[in-house]
Amino acid sequence: MSLIQLIYMFVIAIWARVREKYFSRERILRLRDKKLRSIIKYAYKNSPLYRRLYQNIDLEKAKITDLPVVNKELILKHLQDSLTKRGITRDEIILFAHDPDSVGKYFKGKYVLSTTSGTTGVIGYFIMSQWQWIVQKGVEFARLLKHRLSLPYIYKYTVKTKLRWAMIVASEGHYITYLLARLTPKQAFYLSDIRIFSITKPMNKLVEELNEFNPHYVHSYPTFLEALAYEKLAGRLKIEVDFMSSGSEPFSTSAREVIKRAFKGVEVVETYGTTEAICLANQCKYQKMHINEDYVLIEAVDEDNRPVPDGVASKKVLITNFINKLQPLIRYELRDSVIINRNYRCECGSPFAIIEVQGRSDDTFYLMTKEGHFRAFPPIPFEALFLRIKGLKQFQLIHEEQNHLLVRYISQDPKENERIEREIKERFDEFFKNTDVYDNITITIEESGEITRPPTHQKVRQIFSRVKPPPNII
Ligand SMILES: [Zn+2]
16 A cells, blocks of 8 residues: 555545534435435446346435345355456455455555445355445544544654554454554554454464554454453563454443453443444543534334334444445345434533444453363354355354364355364364363264244354353453
């Protein structure tokens, strides 16, 4: 990436900050509607999939609710047609996505390709152009650090001391958070020291590396930050952190409490983003999550895609991302339950509506060493292990009984089952080998006919525990 792209990223970031600070709500909504119309027309004109979907709709008169809903399965089925550019084939996308050597590189030298298992366990592929990627990064930067982009603060972390930023993420695949840290204009590294740490590393090794790096900022997943807080309370992790941010899952009350206890005075902010749209919402210092309405439309809907009123928990959300014009996602379904409040005027002064995201339901596993000590294993590293396996359609990991794990999976082609099971076994073996529970756990792997969503949950519970957490894990 070039210096021009870095400058462009900062311009986008400044604009994003100015809008949030000075624009009225009415002005934001006008801007949002303009961008919405523009992406709909663009998709209709350039993407064969949307052209088919909208063929009988008068786009001049149509309301957003008149447009059909799309989802991951549909986009996957028509992957090539979902794009607004020709000359990118499905096979090229899949080949690149499953090539371990391509991780952290640009697809075809100019696109950013990311994969997700998301919340249904079906792996999705999403691509955008480099310039759209820069916009996304600029917006995320401005909205993540919204209260910190002041001159004294910038002075402190550029002139006085170089900001050390630890991104503790899944780094063995095309995961969006990893790419955010990795695919950065190289000039940015003169201003700050951004280092990537892999969550699949054994905890003791990671703690050692973090102690050495001694970061000011840490970004990771809430369940992982919680596990780090336990390490800090146990005296093994010695870093003093100023700012923590998290993504991919909402915080549980217990995680927030233990983090505050372990890292005194730390500011913790949550982000709501997905691979499909990174910049959905960011928390302010009053702990309210504000929707980035100048870059995304979020509709809270019931099971039949009808809008639910403000203050009511939705069954799903439909997102429209204004940034990605290469692969438009318009009214794209996510199985998140959210509560939106458009009329709440937050003390921070933001014109954006606020959103509460109901918890994703993956669990942290507490596994025991032979000596009887408990170790926390957050869910995301496990998810990362599965995402590397080709031909896997869906998976579920269950902590059945203390230290006994059950893997259930569905493959794309049953002929591949033997290889898939071998790979799952190898990945888990590799992962646990360097931990001190290695000689104390058992794993069963079985092919499953169907993995369904329990009636009480919005989502398939992909990684969950039937074992109660111990009262005190240290
Ligand atoms: Zn606020």
